[in-house]
Amino acid sequence: MLTSLSRHPIRVCLAVMMLSLLAGCVRVSSGPDPAVSPGQPVVTLPPRPTAPPAPTPTPAVTPTATPDDGAQAIEVSLLDSLRIEPERITVAAGTPVRFVVTNAGALEHDFFIGSDREQLQRERGEGEPGPDRYVAVPPGQTVTLLYTFPKAGKTIAGCVVPGHYTAGMKATIIIE
Numbered sequence: 001m002l003t004s005l006s007r008h009p010i011r012v013c014l015a016v017m018m019l020s021l022l023a024g025c026v027r028v029s030s031g032p033d034p035a036v037s038p039g040q041p042v043v044t045l046p047p048r049p050t051a052p053p054a055p056t057p058t059p060a061v062t063p064t065a066t067p068d069d070g071a072q073a074i075e076v077s078l079l080d081s082l083r084i085e086p087e088r089i090t091v092a093a094g095t096p097v098r099f100v101v102t103n104a105g106a107l108e109h110d111f112f113i114g115s116d117r118e119q120l121q122r123e124r125g126e127g128e129p130g131p132d133r134y135v136a137v138p139p140g141q142t143v144t145l146l147y148t149f150p151k152a153g154k155t156i157a158g159c160v161v162p163g164h165y166t167a168g169m170k171a172t173i174i175i176e
Contacts, residue, residue, distance in 0.1 A: 071096035071146060076157070076171070078137055080105030082164055084157060084171040093152045093175045099145040103137040109159045109169075110136045113147060119170065122160035129160070149175040 072092065076099055077085045091097045101111045112122055113133040121127050122134075135143045149155070158170040 069096065071098040073098045073100060076101045076111065078103045078105065078109035078111065078159060078169075080107050082159070082167045082169040084111075084159065084169055087171050088174065089157065089171055090174045090176060091149055093149050096146055096148045099147065099157075100142060101135060101137050101145060102142040103139050106139045108136070108139065108161055109164065110134065110161055111143070111145060111157060112160045113145075113155060113157050113173065116156060119156055119158040119160060119165050123158075123162055123165045125162070134160075149173075152176055 072095055074089055074091070074097055076089075078101065079085065099111065103109045111134070112119065112129050114122070114129070118127075118129075122129050132147060133145075135145045137143045153175050155173045155175070156170050157173055158165045
């Protein structure tokens with residue numbers, strides 16, 4: 001069943017035009033206006049509700065290594081030839097190591113410390129590497145990663161950008 005308005009489109013158009021004209025005759029104000037004439041209708045709107053300000057996130061406080069903190073500094077280069085230099089790194093167990101990682105190329109690279117299994121998982125996009133063992137290193141940039149190896153052994157530093165680790169972009173880390 002159709003309503004009377006849908007059967008008379010001209011009436012609908014006329015009604016819309018009348019409402020538009022009436023809307024132009026009413027002055028909308030958010031407060032008193034001394035310039036309003038005494039006979040002119042005034043509509044006063046309540047103030048707009050505003051959302052409470054979003055809390056400012058507090059940055060996580062992470063100790064930053066300084067040159068005199070006793071950390072062993074290791075300079076590492078990530079190359080577009082899909083190599084990490086040096087390919088073999090020796091560190092002391094229980095002593096902080098400051099990896100100063102430079103992306104010497106034009107490709108995206110990253111630096112992840114973990115086992116071969118973890119490296120392959122990360123390269124496939126599985127799991128999260130954790131900020132204590134992973135840094136993304138944009139082209140031409142240098143990033144620092146501070147890490148302490150708890151016990152002696154062997155692990156790997158690799159680039160887990162898809163295809164890079166499996167192409168050989170890794171370095172062996174010997175912990176003494």
